[in-house]
Amino acid sequence: MQLVCPSCQAINRLPADRNASDAQCGKCKEPLFQSMPLEVSASVFSRHLEKNELPIVVDFWASWCGPCQMMAPAFSAAAAELEPDCRLLKLNTENAQQVSAQWGIRSIPTMIVFKSGKEIARTSGALDKNQIVNWVRQSIR
Numbered sequence: 760m761q762l763v764c765p766s767c768q769a770i771n772r773l774p775a776d777r778n779a780s781d782a783q784c785g786k787c788k789e790p791l792f793q794s795m796p797l798e799v800s801a802s803v804f805s806r807h808l809e810k811n812e813l814p815i816v817v818d819f820w821a822s823w824c825g826p827c828q829m830m831a832p833a834f835s836a837a838a839a840e841l842e843p844d845c846r847l848l849k850l851n852t853e854n855a856q857q858v859s860a861q862w863g864i865r866s867i868p869t870m871i872v873f874k875s876g877k878e879i880a881r882t883s884g885a886l887d888k889n890q891i892v893n894w895v896r897q898s899i900r
Contacts, residue, residue: 761812779843794839796847801855814845814899815873830885837891872898
C-alpha cells in the first residue's frame with residue numbers, strides 16, 4: 760500500500776503483511792499514523808488525494824463556523840478510532856477556496872470520503888464521534 764507521510768509528505772510503500780499502526784516514514788522516521796487529523800493546505804490535500812491508496816476522510820471547515828468548531832473534537836476522537844483504516848484530513852475552506860469550489864462545498868462542515876482519488880461518500884452538518892465513525896466505516900466497506 761502507498762501512503763503519504765503526514766509529516767514530510769514523502770510517499771511510502773507499506774507491505775500488506777506489516778502492521779500499519781506502527782509504520783514509520785522511510786524518509787523522516789515519523790509515524791505514518793498519529794491518531795489525529797492532519798490539517799492540510801490545498802497542495803498537501805492534492806498530494807494525499809493523488810498518492811494515498813488508503814481511503815481519505817476530509818473535513819471541510821472554517822474557523823468562523825460554530826458547528827465546525829463543535830465538531831472538531833469529535834473528528835479528532837474519530838481519527839484515533841479509524842486510523843490506520845483511513846487517513847483523516849482537515850481542510851480550511853477559507854484558505855483553500857479553489858479546492859472547496861472544485862468539490863462543490865456549499866455548506867460547512869462537510870465531510871467527504873475519497874477512495875483512489877474519487878468521492879465515494881459525502882455528508883454535511885456536525886456529527887458526534889460515533890456518528891462519524893459509523894458513517895466512515897459504512898462508506899469504506
